Amino acid sequence: MNYLDNLNPAQKAAVLDTEGPVLVLAGAGSGKTRVLTSRIAYLIDEKHVSPDRILAITFTNKAANEMRERLISLVGDSAYVMWISTIHSMCVRILRACADKLDGYDKNFTIYSEVDKEHVIKRIISDLKYEDLPVKEAKYHISNAKNKDISPDRYAIEGANGDRNFDKYVKVYSVYEQTLKKSNAFDFDDLIVKALHLLRSDEDVLSYYADKFLYIHIDEFQDTNSTQYEIAKLLSSVHNNIFVVGDDDQSVYGWRGAEIKNILHFDKDFRTTKVHKLEQNYRSTKKILDLANTIIKNNSVRSKKVLWTDNPDGEKVEYFSGEEESNEAEYVCARIKNLVARGYEYKDFAVLMRINALSRSYEQEFTKYGIPFKVFGGFKFFERKEIKDITAYLRILVNPLDDEAVIRIINTPKRGIGDKTIETLLSYAQSYNFSVFDALCEVDMIPDLAPSARSRLKEFRTCISSLTMLSATSESLTDLINEVLVKTAFMSQFEIDTEENVSKRMNVDEFRNSVEEFVKLNPSATLEDYLSSVTLSSDIDEADSSDYVTVATIHAVKGLEFKCVFIVGLDEKIFPVSRANNELSEMEEERRLMYVAITRAQERLYLTRARSRYLYGERQGTVQSRFVKELSEKLGLPDDRPQRNSYENDVYRSYRSNDYDSAPRSTVSFGGSVSSFAKSYTSRSNAKVGKAPSSFEAYKPGKRVRHAKFGVGTIIQIKGSGQNTIADIAFKGVGVKSFSLAIAPMELLD
DNA sequence: GTGGGAGACATTTTT
């Protein structure tokens, strides 16, 4: 078998060890995905295991799709019937098949996203008159309890933590549970917990699945929580063939209930476990791996292993400290442009950050420099208001008990149903234990409603009923959505041509495209299937192979690799994040995250920070991240330099245009012109202390310029003003490019 | 019931 020939002895041993519990401790870049796919192929090819009796759990949908693709190329189309998915998708599949065996639920349940969840909690808090209760905390308590499978009653006793509001949180949790049940809805945590309950409580269900899956595989095992682990134990209880792969050093989901002890103590739970260690890294250069090992050494809780590689030494890892976040981003742009000119493609680059909020300066600078990019993490497409609103209509058609969806769109688009009317409707529903939709069906019975409100509610009900009829008869999902848009006059909200409305209309269009795409790929899929896939999709799943720079949080790129990686925002309070200061375990998770970030890089690695940032509406000085300090010897940075944290100092220093904390100046070139880079510092700082920014009035359409890289060109268009002046310039043989006049290395000729 | 303006407040990471 040629797929076995490509494995090293340690990998091969893991692949061939098919029977019983197996734990593979696989360092970053040690080929764990290859081991997983080779093993599954081996089971099918050599052991003649039927593909539908193999289960593989991955961490993202993207990873699942990729694994399926690889397996199709190894074993052919039989890979289609294999269960390869995230644990959440697997649970949905089980629940869609037998949720009706759980008391009070049905197979056409809705999955509530984080946004839905938040709305429900907000409403509960205000109903209970707990006005001051923070929604975020309530969310945390509920999730925390569910991740450990603790009911509200038990949480009241076991979860007590001395918080004076604790009893209120328990009450909110309890009402939340009832509310979701009444709505025939599951949140993300429920998908796992309720599937677990189902497997525990119904012997038929358990024996069906536990018998079905002869071989179970779990990737990224270090990030499973206790309920997920329970499901794995139950599913493997008949055949006992459970194969888990993970790396305790890459456990970065502790905040979501992931238990690092699941992997550290796996062999205690499964007594006959055979352990394999993969310690050879195939991904990164020696210099990059050296940094990774240096960082992770500082953690105390870990199983001892040291990654090594046969790869070449590679390029020196660069460190850059910018004056402000825009300069940090400019540095990244310059590096990318430079490397692209030397043969790299845009898709070889990733800009990784601890928090989503940092992505903005990269969006701006990349746009300015014409660098194609995609931002992952942060606001998801399907969580945008206009998209959530459309899907809410679809949700009602599938599950009329979905109160959250009904409340969401009862007055969207505006149809004159105000808060007062909605409140009356809700309390009527509540008093008879009806769903909101049920209450709508007997509008005439509701007391205290103005005649106008009554007729508007009826109108809304008629609208939904006619859509329900349509959903039963319409030919395709696409037709149905178009009908929804027409019948509800949905687009009328965005008629006026404001910038915002134009973008909303575009989003709706994009949404229709996504539906069409989905229908094409899954011809037999139902509306339920579409809605669950939308809710469960993460945006990294949307990553494709076209040529763009990836801008993402570190969490989002777990499991991926890039030739060149920028780890940006290396400031205290950003990375490590400010809240991590309290506990050692939190700080160690931050450090593991840094380890994950470093080990994404194959060939080149850049670490950057900014000495001041715009945060919370004001500019603040920052302090260099401790992680840079932990690496300073390896990076060749002088140690023990007193740390500055005063913004005043930074402004003063900017006039000296010293771009670096301490790295040698020669490591950077900016589009071939250091002076233009320095110029941008002075002018920006000027703008900030209130002096008039230098203007670029002499740059007008028709005038000619000379650019350091593209040569002579002609200005076509000028946009913006002052420091934000952007020029579109045509170059012979190059085409039209956009530049910021404040930064671009060029001079006016005419 | 709607819409605009003032003021408060926020940023961890995601299936």
Place this chain on the structure above:
DNA sequence: TGTCTCCCAC
């Protein structure tokens, strides 16, 4: 900075 909530005028 940008989003959300509250309050007031229509």
